[in-house]
Amino acid sequence: MDLTIFQLLAAPIVVSLIIAGIHAYLGLHVVERGVIFVDLSLAQIASLGAAIAVWQGADPHDPMVYWMSLGFTLIGALIFSLIKAHDARIPQEAFIGISYAVASAAVILTLSKATGESEHLRDMLVGNIVAVQWPEVWTTAAMYLGLGIFHYVFRRRFLEISMDSQAAAARGVPVRLWDFLFYASFGLVVTRSVAIAGVLLVFCYLIVPSVGAMLWASRIGPRLAIGWVMGGIVSMLGMYFSVNFDLPTGATIVCTFGLALIVMAALKPILFRHAVS
Amino acid sequence: MKIKSIVAIALALMSFASVQPASAALKVVTTTADLGALAKEVGGDKVQVDSFAKGYQDPHFVEPKPSFILLANKADLLIVVGRELEIGWLPPLITSSRNSKIQTGAAGYLDASSNVKILEIPTGQITRAMGDVHPAGNPHYWLDPGNGRKIAAAIRDKFSELSPADKAYFAQRYSDFDKRLADAEKKWDATMAPYKGTKIVTYHRSWPNFVERFGLDVIGYVEPKPGIPPSPSHTLELIDEMKRQNVKVILVEPYFDLKTPQSIANQVGGKVLVLAPSVGGTKEATDYITLFDYDVNTLATALKATTGK
Numbered sequence: 001m002d003l004t005i006f007q008l009l010a011a012p013i014v015v016s017l018i019i020a021g022i023h024a025y026l027g028l029h030v031v032e033r034g035v036i037f038v039d040l041s042l043a044q045i046a047s048l049g050a051a052i053a054v055w056q057g058a059d060p061h062d063p064m065v066y067w068m069s070l071g072f073t074l075i076g077a078l079i080f081s082l083i084k085a086h087d088a089r090i091p092q093e094a095f096i097g098i099s100y101a102v103a104s105a106a107v108i109l110t111l112s113k114a115t116g117e118s119e120h121l122r123d124m125l126v127g128n129i130v131a132v133q134w135p136e137v138w139t140t141a142a143m144y145l146g147l148g149i150f151h152y153v154f155r156r157r158f159l160e161i162s163m164d165s166q167a168a169a170a171r172g173v174p175v176r177l178w179d180f181l182f183y184a185s186f187g188l189v190v191t192r193s194v195a196i197a198g199v200l201l202v203f204c205y206l207i208v209p210s211v212g213a214m215l216w217a218s219r220i221g222p223r224l225a226i227g228w229v230m231g232g233i234v235s236m237l238g239m240y241f242s243v244n245f246d247l248p249t250g251a252t253i254v255c256t257f258g259l260a261l262i263v264m265a266a267l268k269p270i271l272f273r274h275a276v277s
Numbered sequence: 278m279k280i281k282s283i284v285a286i287a288l289a290l291m292s293f294a295s296v297q298p299a300s301a302a303l304k305v306v307t308t309t310a311d312l313g314a315l316a317k318e319v320g321g322d323k324v325q326v327d328s329f330a331k332g333y334q335d336p337h338f339v340e341p342k343p344s345f346i347l348l349a350n351k352a353d354l355l356i357v358v359g360r361e362l363e364i365g366w367l368p369p370l371i372t373s374s375r376n377s378k379i380q381t382g383a384a385g386y387l388d389a390s391s392n393v394k395i396l397e398i399p400t401g402q403i404t405r406a407m408g409d410v411h412p413a414g415n416p417h418y419w420l421d422p423g424n425g426r427k428i429a430a431a432i433r434d435k436f437s438e439l440s441p442a443d444k445a446y447f448a449q450r451y452s453d454f455d456k457r458l459a460d461a462e463k464k465w466d467a468t469m470a471p472y473k474g475t476k477i478v479t480y481h482r483s484w485p486n487f488v489e490r491f492g493l494d495v496i497g498y499v500e501p502k503p504g505i506p507p508s509p510s511h512t513l514e515l516i517d518e519m520k521r522q523n524v525k526v527i528l529v530e531p532y533f534d535l536k537t538p539q540s541i542a543n544q545v546g547g548k549v550l551v552l553a554p555s556v557g558g559t560k561e562a563t564d565y566i567t568l569f570d571y572d573v574n575t576l577a578t579a580l581k582a583t584t585g586k
Contacts, residue, residue, distance in 0.1 A: 004347070004350065005343055005344075005346065005347045005350075008343075008346045008347065008350055008373060008374070008375060009343060009346065011373070112505065112506070112508070128340070128341055130341050130342070130343060130346065130373070131341055131366070131369035131370065131373065132369075133369060133372055133373070239343075242342070242343055243343040243344075246342055246343065246344045247342065248340050248342055249342070249343060
């Protein structure tokens with residue numbers, strides 16, 4: 001194999017590590033909260049914003065499109081922070097699923113009415129990680145670093161409301177506000193990542209490292225560490241498979257995530273033979 | 278443990294991979310298989326040709342793979358269809374290639390559309406409400422053998438510029454292709470002659486050059502607007518129109534869903550024909566001339582059955 005390909009793929013490789021970094025962390029929260037599909041839902045709500053901007057005559061590369069999708073993401077974040085435990089009988093995942101379906105359908109309707117931007121719709125859903133360029137990588141890195149610092153500073157608050165929001169509420173923490181801040185920052189990241197890497201890949205970066213880590217560890221610190229290592233290794237390995245077997249990169253990384261999870265589950269009894277279950 | 282073993286496996290896999298042999302031939306990459314076929318006609322064994330989009334893929338949407346970046350990185354010449362056909366996927370690929378030779382406007386970048394006959398160049402203001410319209414005209418221009426000849430000539434000139442030592446070789450290959458194409462054209466014209474003026478419907482606006490060349494008349498499209506999937510009301514209007522004008526044949530590109538065209542054909546008692554818009558779109562279309570052989574013969578057979586001529 002020709003190794004220059006890895007130089008040419010430097011930007012996708014770097015961006016996949018950046019995405020792996022922030023999503024492995026956010027995935028912990030998402031899994032703790034039991035809102036597994038919230039990223040798909042928020043990404044779709046963001047697409048709806050973009051679709052409406054395009055329908056209103058904005059060019060797909062117009063900053064207007066980005067601001068609209070950002071606005072819709074924040075509205076989505078507001079909805080998700082308000083519906084939490086509104087009626088304990090209805091699981092939160094139900095609302096998330098409904099938002100996903102309605103937002104997806106609304107995107108189709110908007111674009112069919114408006115324009116021939118089926119191409120754009122495709123771009124939103126299956127952003128292609130191979131096509132990422134350095135300027136996008138740097139702005140993404142800067143944005144995620146900012147949000148990462150924000151989450152680091154308030155890490156106790158965020159963990160508290162994710163892991164036991166009722167106890168936090170009992171202590172007088174404004175749970176709704178923190179929920180909104182969580183979903184808003186999460187929405188910013190997901191919208192950006194989806195535009196770069198596509199829905200499927202972002203979902204995997206979010207959920208699989210977190211689930212894989214739960215197989216091997218129970219405390220938050222080790223789980224985060226395992227998630228990061230797993231996300232990084234799978235990115236590299238997926239990129240390598242994609243080059244070696246000449247497969248579309250995003251889908252290859254997704255399948256590599258699946259394989260890695262199977263391997264981790266299979267290794268669990270060997271690695272933790274003496275551990276008390 | 279785990280990390281080490283994965284790294285070890287990865288390294289082992291890498292060491293099996295072979296290094297590509299260096300070649301003195303001009304390395305040519307084309308966006309579509311048609312341009313690739315024409316480049317092979319002219320270049321013979323003095324060039325090495327690779328194409329991104331396969332003939333059965335929609336050239337508007339091509340999923341970039343790592344190998345594409347590598348091909349672009351190594352290329353001496355990139356030949357594109359142009360007219361914004363590849364706008365959705367090619368520009369980032371060119372940037373990622375980090376190959377200064379093939380950047381837009383450089384000596385190793387050939388826009389094949391520069392001296393061909395382009396149809397449907399829109400006049401007046403273009404809005405997005407018109408659908409996926411190409412402002413620079415219809416990019417499916419290679420489906421006219423006359424344009425194929427002009428593209429081959431442009432490729433000959435570009436090859437001669439990049440590889441002057443083989444100028445005579447390319448000139449000779451071109452004139453041979455020109456002659457074979459002219460003979461084939463006579464045959465195609467004879468086959469299509471009885472059907473001049475026959476009305477047909479096509480799925481996408483891929484065929485204006487083809488129908489103009491062979492004197493067919495397109496009265497409508499399955500897509501309400503270019504790039505927009507069929508809607509019920511448009512489909513009903515189209516069925517009425519086809520019944521009114523007694524149109525029986527619907528041409529479809531291999532990458533579109535056949536359900537709507539098939540149900541329209543059932544309504545009007547007509548026929549759906551999947552023609553190859555590109556070399557490799559069907560297994561019979563192995564080069565530029567067999568592409569037209571296939572399309573002309575398939576179409577003529579269907580028109581014979583429906584018109585009785």
